[in-house]
Amino acid sequence: MKRKNTGITGLDEMCEGGFPNKTVNLLRGPTGSAKTLFGLQYIQEGMNKGEKGLFLSVEESRENMKRAVESFSFDWRPYDRGDAYMVDYGEIRWGGEKDLEICFKDLQEFLDQFLKNDKICRLVIDSISAVSLYYSSPEKLRRNLFEFCRFLKQKNLVTLLITESEKDTVGVEGFVTDSVIDLGYENFNGEFRRTLKITKMRFTNHDPYKHPFLIMEDGIDLSVDEIIR
Template identity: 35%
Template sequence: MFLIGEYEEKELTVLSEFAIADGIFHLYGQEEKRFQKRYLRILKMRGTSFEQGEHMFEITPAGIEIYPRMKPVGKELEYEVTTEKKRFGINGLDEMLGGGLPEGTITILSGGTGTGKTLFALKFLLEGAEKGEKGLLLSFEEPLAQLKRNAYSLGWEIDKYLQDGRLDIRFISPIELDIDKHAFEIIDMIEKNNVNRFVIDSITSFESSIVDLQKYKDYIWAIAQELKRRNITTIFTVLTENPFSPLMVSKAQLSFAVDNIIIFRYVESNSSIKKAVGVLKARGINHSRDLRKYEITPNGIDILGKLNETNMLK
């Protein structure tokens, strides 16, 4: 039997009918960044365990859809570890990584605006497509037409991979995003398309839609665990506020959830601005500690020599 009523939240702990009830579901709405969202909380359920916290739900023409809160798994994550490497297909960078990114790991590409993070991530997916692997890019910044234009400008073939299904690019507005619903959509897309390589561009734009920072960190940790468990090699791009900063990764301090961090930064030398790339962190890899110059040209991405001018490291 269900008893349905309208109550203020403070009444749920004092009225007598709630004392005798075996289960209590609290449904409520709240405004988040100009959007009204519905949530469900299970406050009580005798004789069984239940998921605490806020669970978003929607009422649609298809019925009621509930998106349980994404949360980190407390126990040790169990997943298969392989020795296979996933290459970028960029000579020099793959060498810096000892042959590429370890399969099934999570990597941050962190850098200032215009440093080419999206292009490096896109090249990673195209390299996989060339080898018959399926890639998925979720873009919160650039629509498909703009990404295709950028690929054309570097001489990269992209249309054939989009047409044969080896590459899928989706643009999502971060303004209308709910992280719990989004997590289920990510996993659904990955499973339906048997994705091997996955990119979110950028986590920074995604972060701008979040009200609760702790909920956001829990989401990143939880989705990283789900991707690792499925052995998906993943890249998150992150925009840093200071493009000349050598060590800034992200304001939300997401390095705890990832295995590898590659930084891109500008350096000043002799009144000119150059670009440099370095591997800041790579778990289980004997990676290069060098900071190397790179250029993005009509022929692609070229990793150049070691950056050794001391004034560039200031």
């Protein structure tokens, strides 16, 4: 089976080599758990392999994303050269005005146009939290997200949808997507640790345990040998 490796040290070996092709994958975690970093690393790995990626930033401006890229010691220049795309969705849609409502149909319309310009096979949307809030009922959210996922798969993409998870979220998104990766940022006996767990991954065998990770110079570094219980 063809796959897109994540570029995250340790993660690819936990799931037989990465995300299976034509899948939509959900990355969940609280603030500061390194979701954005994960997304940037996934796009960066694509660049290393000559696979073009689009990082669609829904909440942060392009300028802030440049700062984030550089603070994680990634190279921004490929985004300026067009080896990968960094798009500020708010800027494109409303000229930078924030806090306007977005639904999945809007995103689909934008992507449908954008994907005509170039051959893109990796997509990150950071994040869909604001989009999910648009829907008044979990059923409606589920139905619309399902349609959106179907669209993404038809486009031959391997997608990473990022979402903020706090303790009281319902998590409808996880039912619809092909995989769910949960990031954590928790206090273990007075020590804060970042963790990663593959909660679900369709079409593949995967490691079920929660592992700690560190943020290193070259990104997320997962300790597959250590299990957190």
